[in-house]
Amino acid sequence: MKDSYLYNGQSADDHVASCPECGAAMALLDRREPEHAPPPTLRDAVLSKARRRRAPAGASTAAVAIPYAEQVALMDDLLAELSEPQWAAPVDRHGDVRGLIEHLSGNDATVARLLGVPAPGPAATQRGWREQAGSLLERLSASTDVLLGVEVQLAGRRPARAPLRQAMVQRTFETWTHADDIRAATGRPKAPPRGEHVRMIAEFGLALLPRALRGPRREVSATFVLTGPGGGTWTIPLSPTSDRVTVLVSAEAVAFCALLANRWPPDTFPYAAEGDPALARELVHAAATLGCD
Secondary structure, eight states, rough: OSSSSSEETTHHHHHHHHOOEEEEHHHHHEEEEEEOOOOTTTHHHHHHHHHHEEEEEEEEHHHHHHHHHHHHHHHHHHHHHHHHOHTTTTTTTTTTTTHHHHHHHHHHHHHHHHHHHOOOOOSSSHHHHHHHHHHHHHHHSOOOOGGSSEEEEEEEESSEEEEEEHHHHHHHHHHHHHHHHHHTTTTTTOOOHHHHHHHHHHHHHHHHHHHHHOOOOSSSEEEEESSSSTOOEEESSSTTTSSSSEEEEEHHHHHHHHHHTTSGGGGGOOOOEEEEEHHHHHHHHHTTTTOOO
């Protein structure tokens, strides 16, 4: 606009000085726009989406890292939505939402230590949990699939050790379970995982089931038929020498995972049984003891 030209015999500067419209336009062009700080939630939102899209290294590592990353991202988004009063909403077993997240962070720490992740510092509850979970995923994604065979202590009332691959399934399972606990406490609908992740959680629980039975080992096997998303059929030997199936238990897959988390009382759990009804009841009650609380 300030290039040399004449307008009605005037220079450019003279014209701008005498023309209100052009003077206003030049003032806008010359004005320096104020700097705007990004929204305070932008960084967390970008990191949350990045965790969903992070590509772990090996195929076996991806199989257990991706479901956990999805549940961490969903929990992170859920916590970001909570109002201050909702953080104090009562939650069974852990007092309130804050207590539940502290519990979850403590259970995550067992796996995180194996990967060299330091325990969370005195940061805010959500931030401390999220940073530990994010570091756990980063270390896991950068490792080789061989690490998945290293044994680690599982969370829960029953002392048990299992390979890291199973421990990561448990971390997925517990994160989903506690996210649903928070949703229930704050009036939100439950959100089950994708079907293939439900199936993975069911397999994890079924593998632990024989050790959860009380009394002497039965020299038999049990077949479970789980229906709906994540469903399938599994035959579980209840002892190393099992040679015949004596009971078939049928149930819905997501409901069975809720039973494993002790979020469905075994006496009211809906299932059908063929064969030995007493053994079916024992199996259902034993499944309810495998949660992480």
